[in-house]
Structure formats: C-alpha cells, structure tokens
Amino acid sequence: MLGRGVKRKWSCLEELEAEEVPAAQRQRVLGLCLEKLQRYQAGMELSLRRSVLLINTLRQIQEDMRSDGAGACTADVLLNGVHPDSCLLRDDFREDMSVTCPGCAEDDGASLSLSPPLSPEFPSQEENVLPDQQKSLPASTISSFSDAVNAMGYLSDLALDDIFEDIDTSMYETSDLPSLRSPTHSSPASLQSCLMDLNELDHIMEILVKS
Amino acid sequence: YQHLKIYTQLIKYCFILHVNLHISIQLHVNTLAVDLADIISTVEFNHTGELLATGDKGGRVVIFQREPESKSEPFSQGEYNVYSTFQSHEPEFDYLKSLEIEEKINKIRWLPQQNAAHFLLSTNDKTIKLWKVSERDKRPEGYNLKDEEGRIKDITTVTSLQVPVLKPMDLMVEVSPRRVFANAHTYHVNSISVNSDYETYMSADDLRINLWHLDITDRSFNIVDIKPANMEDLTEVITAAEFHPHHCNLFVYSSSKGTLRLCDMREAALCDKHSKLFEEPEDPSARSFFSEIISSVSDVKFSHSGRYLLTRDYLTAKVWDLNMESKPLETYQVHDYLRSKLCSLYENDCIFDKFECAWNGSDSVIMTGAYNNFFRMFDRNTKRDVTLEASRESSKPRAVLKPRRVCAAGGKRRKDDISVDSLDFTKKILHTAWHPTENIIAIAATNNLYIFQDKLNSEMH
Numbered sequence: 269m270l271g272r273g274v275k276r277k278w279s280c281l282e283e284l285e286a287e288e289v290p291a292a293q294r295q296r297v298l299g300l301c302l303e304k305l306q307r308y309q310a311g312m313e314l315s316l317r318r319s320v321l322l323i324n325t326l327r328q329i330q331e332d333m334r335s336d337g338a339g340a341c342t343a344d345v346l347l348n349g350v351h352p353d354s355c356l357l358r359d360d361f362r363e364d365m366s367v368t369c370p371g372c373a374e375d376d377g378a379s380l381s382l383s384p385p386l387s388p389e390f391p392s393q394e395e396n397v398l399p400d401q402q403k404s405l406p407a408s409t410i411s412s413f414s415d416a417v418n419a420m421g422y423l424s425d426l427a428l429d430d431i432f433e434d435i436d437t438s439m440y441e442t443s444d445l446p447s448l449r450s451p452t453h454s455s456p457a458s459l460q461s462c463l464m465d466l467n468e469l470d471h472i473m474e475i476l477v478k479s
Numbered sequence: 480y481q482h483l484k485i486y487t488q489l490i491k492y493c494f495i496l497h498v499n500l501h502i503s504i505q506l507h508v509n510t511l512a513v514d515l516a517d518i519i520s521t522v523e524f525n526h527t528g529e530l531l532a533t534g535d536k537g538g539r540v541v542i543f544q545r546e547p548e549s550k551s552e553p554f555s556q557g558e559y560n561v562y563s564t565f566q567s568h569e570p571e572f573d574y575l576k577s578l579e580i581e582e583k584i585n586k587i588r589w590l591p592q593q594n595a596a597h598f599l600l601s602t603n604d605k606t607i608k609l610w611k612v613s614e615r616d617k618r619p620e621g622y623n624l625k626d627e628e629g630r631i632k633d634i635t636t637v638t639s640l641q642v643p644v645l646k647p648m649d650l651m652v653e654v655s656p657r658r659v660f661a662n663a664h665t666y667h668v669n670s671i672s673v674n675s676d677y678e679t680y681m682s683a684d685d686l687r688i689n690l691w692h693l694d695i696t697d698r699s700f701n702i703v704d705i706k707p708a709n710m711e712d713l714t715e716v717i718t719a720a721e722f723h724p725h726h727c728n729l730f731v732y733s734s735s736k737g738t739l740r741l742c743d744m745r746e747a748a749l750c751d752k753h754s755k756l757f758e759e760p761e762d763p764s765a766r767s768f769f770s771e772i773i774s775s776v777s778d779v780k781f782s783h784s785g786r787y788l789l790t791r792d793y794l795t796a797k798v799w800d801l802n803m804e805s806k807p808l809e810t811y812q813v814h815d816y817l818r819s820k821l822c823s824l825y826e827n828d829c830i831f832d833k834f835e836c837a838w839n840g841s842d843s844v845i846m847t848g849a850y851n852n853f854f855r856m857f858d859r860n861t862k863r864d865v866t867l868e869a870s871r872e873s874s875k876p877r878a879v880l881k882p883r884r885v886c887a888a889g890g891k892r893r894k895d896d897i898s899v900d901s902l903d904f905t906k907k908i909l910h911t912a913w914h915p916t917e918n919i920i921a922i923a924a925t926n927n928l929y930i931f932q933d934k935l936n937s938e939m940h
Contacts, residue, residue, distance in 0.1 A: 316685040
C-alpha cells in the first residue's frame with residue numbers, strides 16, 4: 269500500500285469530490301469497490317475486514333439504487349459507466365470467478381456453487397456443470413451482480429476447517445448428498461465431482477476472456 | 480542474527496520537546512535502514528515501563544531498556560537503548576490454501592513480571608509465541624566431570640574434587656521461545672490480551688476469540704464465534720479485543736460495524752451473547768457510502784481504572800463509560816478535515832488504515848495517530864488538544880516539540896500551518912504506546928521509533 273496514491277493529483281480529485289452529484293459519486297464508489305475486490309483476488313489472502321467492508325458498501329449502493337427506483341436498466345447504465353464496455357465488465361467477473369481463483373479446490377468448489385447468478389451470460393458451459401441450479405437465478409441484474417461480488421469477496425477467505433468439516437461429513441453420506449444439501453451451499457459432493465469440469469471450465473474461460 | 484546488523488546502524492538523537500498539554504518530551508530517533516521489513520507494526524511497554532518492545536514486518540522483536548540515571552551524563556536519564564533483538568516469526572507457506580503467511584508481528588503483550596525474567600507474547604496472523612527474556616552475568620566454572628567447554632573429562636585424570644563456582648561474565652541477554660500456540664486461528668489474529676489472573680490470555684481473529692492457558696499449547700477454548708453458517712451472510716468482523724484490567728471474567732471486543740461488546744465469562748462458556756452492547760446511534764444527516772467503513776473500530780483499550788473504554792475509528796477517538804451503552808461519553812475529532820476527502824482516501828486505500836489509541840497513566844489524556852507523521856493528544860479534563868509531529872526533519876536534538884496545525888480547505892491559514900492538501904498520506908502513525916505511569920510515549924512512524932519524554936520528569940527542568 270505504501271506509495272499508492274502518492275502521485276495522484278489531489279486537486280483534481282478534490283474538485284471532483286466537491287462537484288460530484290450523489291449518483292456520480294455512487295458510480296465512482298461502485299467502480300472502485302469492484303476494482304478493489306478484483307485486485308485483491310490475485311494476490312495474498314485479503315483481509316477479511318477489508319472485504320467485508322467493501323462488500324457492505326456494495327450492498328449499500330445496491331440499496332441506494334433500489335430506493336432510487338432504479339431497475340435493472342439503471343444498474344446496466346451504471347455498470348456501463350464504470351467500464352465503457354459492459355461486456356468487458358462481465359468478462360472481468362467471470363475471470364474472477366473461475367480463472368483468477370488461486371486454484372485451490374475449496375475455492376473452486378465455492379465459486380461453483382455460488383456462481384449461478386452469472387450463468388445466463390454464458391449458458392453453454394455452465395449449464396453442463398450446473399443444470400439444476402438455473403432456477404435459483406435472481407430476477408434483477410443488480411442482485412445477481414452483487415451476489416456475484418458477494419461470492420467473490422469471501423472466496424479466498426473460505427475457512428479451511430469448515431471445508432474439512434464438510435468433507436468429513438461427506439464420507440458418510442455421499443449417496444444422498446445432492447438431495448440433502450442446498451445448491452447455494454458449498455457442497456462437498458459437487459466439490460469433488462466437479463473439480464475436473466471446473467479445471468476444464470477454467471481453461472475455456474481463459475480462452476474466452478483472453479480472445 | 481543477521482538482523483542485528485541493522486541495529487548497529489542506529490543513529491540516536493535526543494530531543495526535548497514541549498507540548499501544549501504541559502508535557503515536554505524527550506525524543507530519541509532510531510533510524511533503521513529503510514526496508515519494508517523494518518516497518519514497525521506494534522509497540523508495547525511492559526507493566527513497569529522499564530522495557531519497551533517493538534515488532535516489525537520482518538518478524539523481528541526489538542526490546543529497549545530504560546537506562547538508569549547516570550551522573551556523568553545528566554541527560555541520559557530515561558533514555559531507552561536496545562536491550563535485545565530476536566527473530567520471533569518467520570515467513571511460512573500454507574500449502575493447503577496456497578497462501579503465504581506473513582512473518583509480520585501483529586501484536587506484542589508483556590506478561591506481568593513474576594521473577595527476574597521477563598515474558599512476552601508475540602503474534603503474527605496465525606501463531607502466538609511466548610518468549611522468555613532473561614539476563615545472565617555469571618557462569619559456572621570448575622565442574623569435576625566436564626571441562627570449560629562442557630566436554631566430559633577422562634575420569635582417570637580426575638585426581639581431586641572441587642566445588643563449582645559462579646564467575647562473573649559480560650552481561651548477556653538471552654531470549655528463548657517457551658511456548659508456541661499454533662493452529663487455532665483460521666483467520667488473521669488481530670489482538671492478544673493477557674488476563675488479570677496472569678494465567679490465561681485470549682487471542683482474537685476476524686471471526687473468533689480463543690482463550691488459552693499460558694502453559695497449555697495444544698488446546699484453547701473458543702469463547703466468541705461470530706462466523707455465520709453461510710459465509711455469504713457475513714457482514715461484520717471482530718477488529719480488536721481486550722481483557723478488563725482487574726476483572727478476569729470481563730472482556731470487550733470491537734467490530735467493523737462500530738460496536739463494542741462487553742462479555743462476561745461467568746454467564747456462559749461461549750460468550751456469543753454479549754452482556755453489554757455499546758453503540759452510538761447513527762446520525763442520518765451524516766450518512767454516506769463510507770459511513771460504515773469510517774465507523775469500523777480499529778482499536779479498543781480499557782482505561783487503567785477499568786471504568787472507561789477508549790476506541791478509535793477512522794476519524795474520531797471515543798471514550799465510553801462502562802455504565803452507559805447508548806453513546807460515548809466523549810468524542811474527539813482526530814482529523815475531521817478528512818471528512819470531505821473520504822472518496823479519495825477510499826480510492827488510495829487509506830480509509831482502511833487501522834489506527835491504534837492509548838491512555839496515559841492517570842487516564843486523563845488520550846493519544847492516537849494520524850497522517851503526515853502527526854499524532855494527537857486530548858486532555859479529557861481541560862478539553863485541550865494538540866497535534867504533534869514525529870519527524871527528524873522538523874525537530875532538533877533536545878528541542879521542544881512544537882504543536883502543529885492543519886488548516887482545513889478554505890480556512891484561515893496561519894504561518895507554519897500545513898494545508899490538508901500537502902499532508903503526506905504515506906507517513907502514518909498507526910502504533911503508539913504510553914508508559915504505564917510516566918509521561919513517556921513511544922511513537923512508531925513507519926520504520927522509526929520516537930520516544931518522547933516529559934520534560935518535567937527529566938533533570939533539565
């Protein structure tokens with residue numbers, strides 16, 4: 269963090285801050301939130317405090333947008349405003365979900381079970397992996413987007429002991445697991461069985477995103 | 480012991496500085512080689528104030544000892560000099576999570592002294608260690624069965640018996656690890672606190688607090704667990720925790736939502752339900768996207784009396800009365816001029832900085848850090864406050880500390896005032912400590928440790 273922001277032109281930022289209308293500021297904060305969450309994905313284990321604060325801020329922006337009567341359209345406009353190309357942003361998301369995960373099985377398992385909100389954007393691949401989770405799709409883009417961020421934010425903080433708890437249980441109930449566990453919960457069965465698919469998916473994503 | 484080399488480069492300055500709060504202060508600056516590993520990450524006086532420990536990002540602990548008064552050097556009274564340096568933690572790699580575990584020392588806590596040796600706890604993100612610091616100035620000589628190097632003698636050469644004796648030798652400070660408390664924290668340890676029973680201590684990470692016995696390393700009791708069943712429901716983390724100074728059953732922990740929870744271990748073994756919740760109602764007019772981030776409590780400290788709690792959030796320091804949960808007793812603005820700059824501070828990540836806070840020995844003054852190597856003191860009785868600067872450039876040896884003033888944008892600017900725009904946000908004072916009884920303070924400014932001393936206490940006055 270040292271050195272970050274040193275070379276920033278404070279005067280410019282200030283002017284911006286002073287003049288900013290609430291909607292513009294919201295858009296800026298939103299963009300920064302996303303940028304920060306993505307940036308942290310790649311590196312070290314991010315501080316849980318920081319990611320919780322970032323995601324709560326995102327939630328608040330979401331609330332704010334809802335109370336403004338902003339529907340899915342506004343959300344799209346906002347997202348477009350953050351990144352000139354809305355497709356790019358979505359790609360970024362996918363990249364975070366599947367490619368930049370540090371590659372550990374736990375994280376992949378979690379991103380798998382938490383990713384349905386994103387699936388409509390590339391149905392062909394995800395449907396294969398998660399055919400029965402399509403129902404859980406939220407209606408509005410806003411909530412799907414923030415759910416995605418939710419998932420991202422905590423991926424790298426997924427507690428190891430909890431995963432092991434899950435895996436231990438799975439030893440005794442592998443057969444009836446799919447029916448017992450809710451699709452949104454990080455299920456060990458899908459974790460085990462979909463690891464291979466996920467690795468493949470990662471490769472496909474990588475190719476898609478890079479191209 | 481390569482790290483010892485760094486400390487041979489110590490340059491020492493002594494300043495006498497004057498503070499508005501009738502505190503004048505002496506300063507040493509220990510300038511270390513500028514290296515990220517040298518950034519000081521924690522500062523802590525022991526219970527008598529004779530020793531001061533610092534921990535850094537490189538996993539080292541440096542202990543300073545206050546020199547006894549010397550007649551030949553009248554100014555040397557109260558000076559702290561390096562007493563011992565040791566490597567407390569090493570970088571590790573978590574192979575299961577593919578993540579590095581930093582060696583950075585997050586907290587140091589001294590145990591109350593019970594014999595000639597000193598004990599301290601140090602922690603990084605995951606592992607807490609108990610260290611013994613002891614002196615040796617004598618060595619045994621004249622064993623019958625082994626020679627000076629400890630080799631067993633040929634028994635046939637032993638023709639007479641002698642009584643081994645202790646011979647004086649150069650003073651040696653030995654630091655040895657006594658206990659390693661590992662594998663109990665899934666998240667990052669942010670606080671450790673020794674209980675007033677002197678037998679137990681607690682360690683807090685983002686979601687859980689564990690209670691340990693100082694002699695037992697393979698088991699700890701989970702006393703707080705705020706981890707939701709589903710991590711998606713997580714909205715709050717534990718940011719700091721501390722035991723009550725006198726009542727061994729009470730402890731407090733702070734959260735990222737700006738609340739404090741006082742827990743009583745007599746009520747239940749698992750203290751998930753608090754006894755008291757300290758929370759200030761939110762001012763709806765001041766609400767912004769950053770409200771929650773700036774209200775996140777970065778440090779909580781019991782007063783020495785045990786009656787009050789001092790908390791620090793991003794912009795303010797607050798004093799709470801244990802008998803009043805509804806709002807803080809006192810609120811002090813640390814750098815309110817930053818309120819209009821929150822968006823930029825959010826952009827450059829400064830808004831997540833965790834400033835600590837400290838009480839003076841009589842609980843009448845509080846101290847906390849700010850940006851630009853500034854730190855603030857608030858006198859609770861007179862309501863006077865002062866901004867001081869910890870920097871070598873602006874101070875001369877034994878000079879009196881000059882109060883600084885930050886001029887908010889648009890405000891009237893006086894000579895020597897510094898404008899908000901020219902504050903250096905990379906120079907932040909996060910860690911400070913106040914001597915338990917005297918007006919001596921230790922300020923960690925990046926890789927420098929400043930020790931200021933009250934002029935009234937020194938012979939100069």
